[in-house]
Amino acid sequence: MYDPNLNSIPLSDLIISYYECEDDANVGTTVGKINSLHYTHTANAFVYVRFQSKKDGCYSVAPINLLSYFPTKAKNSVISICDNNLDGYYDVNLLEYKNYMVQNPDDQNVYKFYLRESDINIPGKEIKNPEKFKLNPYISKIWVYVENLTNCGSIAEVNFKKGNILTLNKNQFSINNICDTGNDGKEQINLTIFENNFSASYTYEYFEKDSDMWQNQNKIQNPAYYAYDETKGSSTFYVKVSQEGFCPNFYTIEVQLNKIPIINIADYYYCKNASQGLEIKPNFSTMNIANYRWELPDGTIIEGADKNYLSGIKTIGTYTLSLTTVYNCSYTTSFRVLNVDTPEIVSLIEQDNNFEVTAQGISGKKIVYSKDLVHWQDSNVFYNLEAGEYNFYAKYADSDCYSDAKKGKIFTVQSAFTPNGDGINDYWVFSDLDIFGGTSTLQIVDKFGKVVCQQTSNKEFRWDGKTQSRSLNTDAYWYVIKVGNGRIYQGWIFLKNRN
Template sequence: MSSYLYRVRLDKIGNSCGLLSNEVSLDILPLPVVNSPISIVQCDDDLDGITTVNLTVNNSQISANSATQTFEYYYTQADAQNEITASKITNPTAYVNSSSPGAFTLWATVKNANGCFEVVQINVQIVTTQIPASYTKTFNLCDDYIDATINVTDGSDGFTKFDVSSVTDDLQTNVLPAGTYTIKYYRNVADRDSQLNEIVDPSNFRNDIPNVQVIWARVDSSVSNACFGYAKINLVVNPLPSIDLTAQEYICSDNPSIIKILTAGINDGSSTANYTYKWVKDTVEIIDQTGPTLQTNQEGIYTVEVKTSFGCPRTRTITVTKSNSAVFLETTVIDLQEENTVTINVTGDGNYVYSLDNELGPYQESNTFYDVSPDIHTVYVKDLYGCPTSEKTVNVVGAPKFFTPNGDGYHDHWNIIGLSKIYNSNAKIYIYNRFGKLLKQISATDQGWNGTFNGIPQPADDYWYTLELENGRTAKGHFALKR
């Protein structure tokens, strides 16, 4: 009768005239082809008969065209037949049977693209998991530390890649009875019960909860999709040692008796006894060194593998470079000036800083000292890499501007400052009056001139000097005698 054409004739009693309607085509649309009733068997892991059920899991058993049809679920057959919105189940993928433990019946409407629907009976049975509760698999792996964004030295971001696919073989070999089964893996209980968000590749699963995570294997019948049981899987990520990964150390190449102690760099306060150690120098293992420290006086690239009791290793690299104490070159002294300067020239592999007259410092990075007083000074050059400090005596020559030979013990003699028995002991110093008369010749080792000529005190006045140093350098100047 589908697609036939129909007319309606209207006759009035007592009147032979009638009316005839236009043609109308009648189409009869097909209902969905469904199987009813169908069953869902869900597992319960705590024996209370209440669990979460995904009511959609067997839609393909209800209809071969389930992918293109609309399913809605109801508590009663009448509500389903009348499509009562108020009694529709709103969470069919995570339905909890809290009011009907054990076994219960629900109803579904299956609607096709034409809007035609059939009502299907769904019988749900809650059964105890048939995998023993004692069955648990634990996987312990070391942190691979590729997700770290903070605390980059502690070695513990809590994530790594697990291969748990061996659980499938173990269940099939040692737990499941004869039959064909589907084994799938899920991140949590909610996904396990609703059979959503499956772990697609259990051989390459990266935990998404740090340090310790529980995931589940779910076993279902390959024939009926009935739940057989759950297997608990513990994932444990063991931390790597918390160490400083790199270090720079220096040895004194000119003093091999100075030993440098290299350390494993453990930085979290844990006991060094908690780890094992393997030391390597320039890719060659140091066989007899298995402790947390290593003594050396040789430069090179050292590594130490630090391993936890769980067997999780981490490697620290220590670059040992040679240094040495400063070796003095010729010192540049500009003296007999209003402002004397001293420049210390050195050579060596170290990183040097400089101090004048005090080994304890302060030290400066510049090798030039300004406004240095005339005197015999000691210069100290310290290696910041730890090699011994070098020192050198430096003479800065200067001429006092005046003296007061009045016998009070202060400034009673005049002499060039900065000369000594060691430095220019044979220097000659000539003193003249303003008329150019030679009054006195003195040496660097004398007290100096006492202001007399042939025992006669000379008057207060300006006097001149000529200085002749051993290296041929000469200098001239004047000074005042005050009385």
């Protein structure tokens, strides 16, 4: 009331007196003057003080507001709580409920909260940051001390009642029917498909981690088109479910991508003249294959759960394999079966019971030759062969695969025959003309040069000893055979007839 910095008159030079009303204080008489203790019956009352100079009688009057406080009456209260961030604890702003903790709420009240009643008014024991109180789920009650003046307060219980948690008929789901195209661990998935299991009035928030749900951060913005990446290390997603009037709940979604049975099958090479076919049996041991479907070059389909290999394959061409896993993920690949490259015999020349084999192949690769597939020789000439048929082969020296056979024959021309109808040696025959390729011709003349037989063929010549259906006399006849490769066979035939 008195500020020495604002007054030139010291306090000792002033007469100070108190009055019940302002008017009496201005008059300055004994009327209304307070001479001893003053009693008031209201919580908010005024008295007035008169400051008067002892020297010149000048004065001033100032009010004094008398405020009377009654101890605040705390009362037991119940707070309904929810684990709104679903971290297992209850986040409660205790000050939000302070008006429920006293009989007469007042902004002047001071609230202090304690975990135990015995801790009340012990320094350091009160709950810090009551507006961010994290309630352990096992605690159901704390205490509040309310005062409006220091050491002028009372104690009450604060009881916690857990709110009704939204009931979910299922809280664990899985997405395990998606095939991982490319097997890179990345696919677009729809996380919202399980919302149909619940009420349309529910709202949903999606999180990659439980810690994000607890802190309400990093929400998945477009869960219906979520770009899943398993390399992030998280395959479990958390879905917070809310509805007005209930405490939230949550469910989890476990995501598992199923591998595509991608396989690359290298081309197979087959010796075209090998007696046994190929076995095609790739390794499917880690793929969980439920069905195999092979398509062969001729369109034949081989399919089944146990058809994991092919055997006896000799047909060259493109083969297609479609695999389907137990998770219904499919993949189709193709491969070829090819003949191992071998030399090609391009000519076979017989002269004087010798055969010269000419083969073409890859430049620089050594070619060897055989007539029985047992003995192979570097030379392409086979000497001093006995009369008979032969098959000649060529191959590269470093390979087991050999060429197609080229047929050759050392001919023994039939020198005589007896066309007498007894079924024995009735025909003069020169066969296997196809060995020479092209078309061969035969001309037979008598000793006078008259043509008695003339034929053209690429298979064989067969003469019954007649000319124009007339049997010829026993005699010698001259033959000339020009075969398809240009060679000429000629000599005498003795025809022995019954006359």
